[in-house]
Amino acid sequence: MLKIRHDLHHASVGGTPVFLDVAADRYFLLSGGATRSFEAFIAGDATADDLQRLTQLGIVADVPENSGTPHAPREMPQARSSLIHTGASRSSLTILARAVALQIGYSLLVPRRQLLATVNAARAAKARAARQRRHASIDEAAVAAAFYHAQYILPSADKCLPRSFAIANLLRRTGHHPTIVFGVQLPFAAHCWVQCEDRVVSDPLAHVASFTPILAI
Numbered sequence: 001m002l003k004i005r006h007d008l009h010h011a012s013v014g015g016t017p018v019f020l021d022v023a024a025d026r027y028f029l030l031s032g033g034a035t036r037s038f039e040a041f042i043a044g045d046a047t048a049d050d051l052q053r054l055t056q057l058g059i060v061a062d063v064p065e066n067s068g069t070p071h072a073p074r075e076m077p078q079a080r081s082s083l084i085h086t087g088a089s090r091s092s093l094t095i096l097a098r099a100v101a102l103q104i105g106y107s108l109l110v111p112r113r114q115l116l117a118t119v120n121a122a123r124a125a126k127a128r129a130a131r132q133r134r135h136a137s138i139d140e141a142a143v144a145a146a147f148y149h150a151q152y153i154l155p156s157a158d159k160c161l162p163r164s165f166a167i168a169n170l171l172r173r174t175g176h177h178p179t180i181v182f183g184v185q186l187p188f189a190a191h192c193w194v195q196c197e198d199r200v201v202s203d204p205l206a207h208v209a210s211f212t213p214i215l216a217i
Contacts, residue, residue: 002051005061007116011184011214018184019059020214025115027190030057076181076216077198082205083144095138095170099146102169103154106162122165122180122217129172136175143170144201160192160202167194167202183211 004010007022017030017038030038034057037050041060054060110118147167150156156163164180171178171194178194178201185191191211194202 082200102166110162134175182215
């Protein structure tokens with residue numbers, strides 16, 4: 001059975017299919033006939049020529065019928081608020097120190113590691129946290145505040161990936177259940193942020209609202 005290739009995720013941005021190839025650590029777009037072939041595949045109306053084109057492009061592959069690999073981003077609650085400017089909580093120096101240490105650690109780890117390994121590690125950590133069912137030791141706003149203040153100590157420009165993994169790590173360690181969201185927009189740009197349900201922990205709401213989620217872990 002032909003399915004979208006494992007670890008290839010997609011989203012439609014203004015009618016343009018955008019892909020994140022986690023295994024190859026790259027984003028790419030489709031256009032022209034490839035777009036029409038992919039739309040036909042999603043609709044279940046692909047012809048033999050469509051399937052051949054998509055196979056040659058590495059979009060679809062022959063996989064077992066029961067392999068069950070979701071590629072579109074799972075349903076996420078729409079972000080409705082951001083915690084970094086709520087003023088509801090100030091982070092302690094202890095939490096700030098943990099935030100800085102985690103961000104330094106991920107800033108060193110992520111560039112040395114394949115994206116696939118980083119994503120799989122986050123999935124495994126999320127599954128472990130779900131089984132442990134810890135009670136929250138600090139609130140989400142305290143974590144948001146810690147990483148907001150950490151920006152004055154560590155540069156955060158172009159660091160959204162390691163920063164998001166660091167934020168999610170601290171949230172899990174303190175009893176929360178975060179989701180790391182990868183988003184895209186056109187003209188092409190990509191961003192990564194962290195949500196707890198519909199609450200953004202890592203960014204102002206306006207910053208993430210312009211991105212379409214392509215992968216959520």
